[in-house]
Amino acid sequence: MNRRILIMEDDRDLLNQWASSFEGIGFEVAMSASRTEAEAFLNETRFDALVTDIFVESGGAVTAGEGGLLLIGHVRNPGLGFTPEWAKTMPIVAVTATQASRVTQAQTSPTFDPLNFASGGGADSTMRKPFETQELVTVVVDLIESSKASE
């Protein structure tokens, strides 16, 4: 059976590049641009991995509120009723274009690094943009293999 991956990313160009790389090595790819769309996919079918952006555009502003952090929270806590039980152990890679330090905006505290939150919330791996698409593919494939091995 084909491996299946779900990607949540609101930048169309990056989403396309990543999707075609995964398709190139035989993945079926589901593409979503929002948390609610991603959750709908998860309720529909099983995936071998999830790649999620943290900040996504919502209502004209880029926020973390409706983005990857909440999605990860829902996936790892099926008891909340947003996503199915099987997804609890699905490998997750969180990606972001936000820098760890030198944060100047009010939405983040001086020590805020969204990737730390992502890891704390249950992401298996985190990556900071920009990166080569191939790096992402390698990380995802490794995660899927080690999670299969531990089953």
Add this chain to the structure above:
Amino acid sequence: MSIQERQEQEAEAMENCENEEIQFVGEIQPYGWLMGVRVGTQVATLVSDNVETMTGLSVGDVLGMPLDKFFSSDLLHTIRNASGHSTITQQREHIGTATVGLGQFDVTMHVADNVAIFELIPVVAGNDAVVSFSKAQAMLNRLSTIDDLNELLDEAVAELRWFSGFDRVKTYRFLSDGSGEIVAEAVRFGVDSFLGLRFPAADIPQSARKLYASTPIRSISDVSGVQAKLVSAAGQPDVDLSLAILRGHVPVHSLYLKNMGVAATLSLPIVIDSEMWGLFAFHHHEPRNLSSAESLVSELLGRSLSILIQAATERRRRRYLDQCLQISTSLFGPNDSPVGFGAYWDSASSELRELIACDGVAFVLKDKVMPYGDCPTEEGMRALVNHAQGVGDDIQGFECLGEVVPSDLRQSSAGALVLADPVPLSDALIFFRNETSDDVRWAGNPEKDLVDDGGSLRLNPRSSFAEYLDNTAGRSSSWDGDEVDLATSLVQALRRSYSTAEMQKEHTDRMGLMVRELNHRVRNILAVVQSLVSQSDVSDEAVAAYVDGLERRIHALAGAHDLLTESEWGKVDLRSLFEGTLRPYSETKANAIVLTGSQVSVDAPVASALTLVIHELASNAAKYGALSNETGQVNLSWQVDDTGFVIDWKESGGPTVIPPTRTGFGTSVITESLAFEFDAEVMHNLSPDGVIARFVLSSQLAIPTEEGDDVSAEGGPGDASGSSDKRTIQILVVEDDFVVSKDTVAKLKRLVSAEVSVVPSVEAALRILDEQTFDFAMLDVNLRGDFSGPVADALTQCGTPFVFATGYGSRDRELVGYESLGILTKPLTKTRLQNALMEAGILSEADV
């Protein structure tokens, strides 16, 4: 200075110009500022020196400053995403607005040579983006309803001027020689018009063309403005500014524009199939900045218009192709060989001359040239074709033929449009034009002005763009883009028609082969039938007579079949038809049969019916009439007159005619078949002096033969002599059909006392020839698909006389060159066999 020296200097200056790397100009236009960040570092590594006037920050402040000092985290977030975009090295991306120092800026970004280049242009107060987009939307809606290319270009420049507010917007279309022509223009009232003027190729050097093709927009806001320099910690940075909207201009370009009276420009390239088709050039007589929104929308418009123009050219190309297909179809006749279109050239050439206006047109084939109208000599055309083939493009326009073809070979032609290698076996289709009386309207004197720039020659832009009429002596009018498009379509159409014609020819050839094969089989079947008939028990005399009659009828039919096969079932010459039918009788009765009549042909059905009728008359004459004694004579004559197509059979000098007591099959053939099939009037009179028959057919059935050659009628027997040997004669028959071979053996044995060996194949024949010698051989041409040629060779080697026997009639070309005594067509008759044996020296006249 000699002309040659001058030309060399011009070439050197051109080359200097072509090679200038204008994207590494190191300066920008000062209506915005620029900052560069090496990818991977997060600090500014280069900046334009106008940063202080724009922001209040000094160059020293900016160099080495981390990016997050300039940009918000939101903007940085967008920048990181954009850095990963697949098109970031091909086009600028608007990433947002930023407040840096004292100013607020629209920021665009792209990546060149691993440097992220940020261009920051002051934000204009007011909501100009929405205005620009709504104008563009309305404009594209209007333009997309236009079908015709020229109308589209006219409307587009009008709309673009309305959109941009520039003084002049023109469409510049590149011609085949690289020069450009203004094909559409919209100007503010009172501004000079350039419409219809030509700009020499050197006006836009190759380096600039390359940049245009990869840059969707180019603007110069103030031709005279002092430009800002780029600086980095290491001094003057070497950075590729191809895509930068702020890219500075080189002095020669600004001088060119100043001479034209232009203060600000905007150019939108028209790119079709990744090639520069032309460009929209905007001119303004005062400095004119584009806001970020305006430049982004203009870029979008340029791309959209390219698509609309491409669609219009495609529509036009389709129309041209239809037009050209009609002509090219008439050039290659359906049943003609693809290169044998000479017959159609007369009509097609005049059509070609209407398709593309010219004074002459010529088809240059490998072995000949077909000119029409005013063309150079053949030698001149070959010289032109050689030159064009050296260049290699399919379509090439020449406006000054004197540069390529020596004047004594040019005749009156001054220009040529060469369509090279349009179809196999042809070198070119060429349109020629004589010298024009209309001058070329150049935008200024195109003669190059050379200046010495520190030891290297460069071109100086001309000082005036006022219309300059070029002396057109020795030149033709130019081949415009439409004509080149038409020529492209014509080549496509010619290739298509050629392959269709070729396919049809192949089909016809295959048909011919099948018909021959079929004829061969019909022949063989007739031979088999005749053999079966002649092998019937003929002890009863009545049966013997019947068999003899039947055999002869079949043979007569086979003869007619031969003639028809030869004429490919078209028409048959009446005299040949009669001669063939009467040959068995004329062979023995030399001067007893006289044929008289004009040269007339008949078609296949008439030929078959006439053959049978004449055969019956002749066979009756041989049995009871004029051909049965030594004194009788038959006159067979025909003519076409007011009564119709009249054929007369008249016997005289024979025994007294006694009408038969009963009407046989033969008689009913004579009296009924032509009446029944062709509504002929038939008179058949068994008068005691001799049989007279007259057939009157519709005169339409007599087809006049083209070559009017009066033929006097004479049928004579083949003279033969020889002496026979008294030892047992050995004869070899090579024949694969059992029935036919049996019949042949029986016939041979009736004629001559001989030992006859029969073998069915080439292999068996060669084997028996190894062991034994023969006095005579008969070879079937086709032995189960094998050609009997090798056997013929072997026979020739041992000196054995032989004949071929074939079902093909006499059309077997492969038999030419063999030393046979002749070709006997099946079915074989006693007479023919006898003649062959006499010729081989096996029978003498005394034996017969």
